Amino acid sequence: MSGDLRDGRIVIVGASLAGLRAAETLRDKGFTGSLTVVGDEPYPPYDRPPLSKQVLLGKARADTTELPTRRAPDADWRLGVRATGLDPLGKRVMLADGEPLPFDRLLITTGTRARPWANPEEAALDGVFTLRTRDDAGGLADRLDAGPERVLVIGAGFTGSEIASACRERGIEVTVAERGPAPLVGALGGTLGKLAAAMQRNHGVDLRCGVTVTALHGDGNGRFTGADLSDGSRVDADVCVVALGAVRNVEWLEDSGLAAGPRGIACDAGCRAFTMYGIVTDDVFVAGDVSRFPHPLFGYQMLALEHWGNAVEQAEVAAHNMVSPGPLRRPHLAVPVFWSSQFGLNIKSVG
Numbered sequence: 001m002s003g004d005l006r007d008g009r010i011v012i013v014g015a016s017l018a019g020l021r022a023a024e025t026l027r028d029k030g031f032t033g034s035l036t037v038v039g040d041e042p043y044p045p046y047d048r049p050p051l052s053k054q055v056l057l058g059k060a061r062a063d064t065t066e067l068p069t070r071r072a073p074d075a076d077w078r079l080g081v082r083a084t085g086l087d088p089l090g091k092r093v094m095l096a097d098g099e100p101l102p103f104d105r106l107l108i109t110t111g112t113r114a115r116p117w118a119n120p121e122e123a124a125l126d127g128v129f130t131l132r133t134r135d136d137a138g139g140l141a142d143r144l145d146a147g148p149e150r151v152l153v154i155g156a157g158f159t160g161s162e163i164a165s166a167c168r169e170r171g172i173e174v175t176v177a178e179r180g181p182a183p184l185v186g187a188l189g190g191t192l193g194k195l196a197a198a199m200q201r202n203h204g205v206d207l208r209c210g211v212t213v214t215a216l217h218g219d220g221n222g223r224f225t226g227a228d229l230s231d232g233s234r235v236d237a238d239v240c241v242v243a244l245g246a247v248r249n250v251e252w253l254e255d256s257g258l259a260a261g262p263r264g265i266a267c268d269a270g271c272r273a274f275t276m277y278g279i280v281t282d283d284v285f286v287a288g289d290v291s292r293f294p295h296p297l298f299g300y301q302m303l304a305l306e307h308w309g310n311a312v313e314q315a316e317v318a319a320h321n322m323v324s325p326g327p328l329r330r331p332h333l334a335v336p337v338f339w340s341s342q343f344g345l346n347i348k349s350v351g
């Protein structure tokens with residue numbers, strides 16, 4: 001990079017919430033060099049929270065959730081192309097179309113994807129969905145429009161619970177199968193979990209806790225027809241949504257030497273990535289759902305947050321630090337915050 005941090009080449013991999021907000025912040029901070037944003041989805045950055053809420057309720061179409069821009073980031077958008085590797089010595093990102101992309105500073109915002117159903121044949125049945133992308137939401141909304149008899153939701157975390165809520169609001173019968181003792185227990189604990197269970201049942205959800213789904217079944221034409229549960233029961237349904245959490249998009253970094261694994265990419269509080277030896281880099285930064293970072297409020301524990309607000313704030317800190325000299329760099333100290341809307345209730349959590 002040239003002596004001036006406001007010049008040179010910056011590449012961002014991951015063209016979603018964190019990538020967009022970082023690109024805007026870089027320009028706000030006076031970065032005048034070349035800025036390239038690589039994204040494997042074919043669409044400009046869009047917002048995900050509405051996908052499990054307004055889109056499933058039929059109040060918004062999946063292709064209308066584009067993220068508003070705060071300013072034109074004046075970037076070269078490379079959409080629909082996947083980054084396949086990182087050469088940290090040569091300072092290049094490898095792209096699926098074969099072109100190497102040189103950088104002086106790199107920001108990784110590759111987020112997560114939906115954890116797929118473990119059995120690929122069962123996952124491929126017509127009527128079995130996951131929900132992470134705009135295309136997932138559009139496909140699922142179409143199925144709900146078609147008026148299924150019953151929807152089976154596997155997993156009662158936030159996404160699963162919001163899907164169940166949308167189904168009930170549309171008057172569709174829904175069964176939720178959850179391995180834990182109650183919905184949302186992982187995020188909200190036992191007491192609020194019990195409340196969430198009561199809320200779901202009061203809204204007509206057939207909630208089955210303490211069970212796992214052991215097999216998905218299809219008819220002779222490959223259409224999903226129902227599932228077996230570990231308690232020996234069977235649920236007949238025509239749509240199934242697998243809502244079993246997320247997988248970090250880190251495979252492309254396998255040979256990069258970065259501390260990247262199933263729990264995300266480890267970075268310091270200034271968003272600088274660690275190498276696999278725990279040494280901090282100075283030219284590779286990380287932000288958003290794919291990151292793990294130490295938080296002083298929690299005894300410097302490494303946190304991995306899948307929250308909208310974290311992606312925005314961490315992206316802003318990363319962008320600031322990418323163009324600031326050492327003493328002017330800032331830590332990412334924001335208090336974790338998230339929200340969810342389900343069954344007519346807004347749930348907000350801070351801390």
Ligand SMILES: Cc1cc2nc3c(=O)[nH]c(=O)nc-3n(C[C@H](O)[C@H](O)[C@H](O)COP(=O)(O)OP(=O)(O)OC[C@H]3O[C@@H](n4cnc5c(N)ncnc54)[C@H](O)[C@@H]3O)c2cc1C
Nearest residue numbers: 014016017018040048049083110111112288289306307308
């Ligand atoms: C249905 C749904 C509802 C949600 N609701 C809420 C909510 O109510 N409240 C809340 O706080 N949060 C919510 N979230 C979470 C929030 O949307 C995320 O925290 C946020 O999207 C994280 O942004 P990100 O940019 O870090 O990652 P992502 O949005 O995951 O974006 C990462 C991007 O990088 C791309 N990518 C991955 N690998 C590569 C590669 N190798 N090359 C190029 N591109 C790549 C991905 O395809 C993706 O476009 C919700 C998420 C979902 C899916």
